[in-house]
Amino acid sequence: MQAHLAAAAALRDEAAHARTRAAEESRAAARALRSRGLTVREVGAALGISHQRA
Template identity: 60%
Template structure:
């Protein structure tokens, strides 16, 4: 099966669709129209059925937005890592309090969560994460 690439770039008013293998260009009003327009162009120029070949779109992200989009993706990744670390620390704190003999109701009250959530945090903590918990009290600030 033949394969073609549809290089898609935003023009002033339309999406410009270039098929390098046949050195031809067409346009589309929306990204949704790109594939049918590219297939029609290739079918007419190569005299083949529009569904008889593979079409690989290569959409060029407009440069004015690309930097912002990649920064947003990086921030989402950092946020996910921070959220995972925060969850781990919450589980460790709950387990440390449980190791001090506090009830799940007291643990929930101290951590600002329900007693059911406190029990979940304790159950989800790795058994060795709070082994070093000391009985020295620390003041909680609220």
């Protein structure tokens, strides 16, 4: 049982790290798209998010 608990904790840590990296990459992509002249609406569409979040 301890091994399962430890594995679950490690996987939660990995998931948190992956979420952080994904957010960083999304922000970098948004900046790059904006620097190429795309509108905020276009950036949102490209990232699959609303324009308010872009």
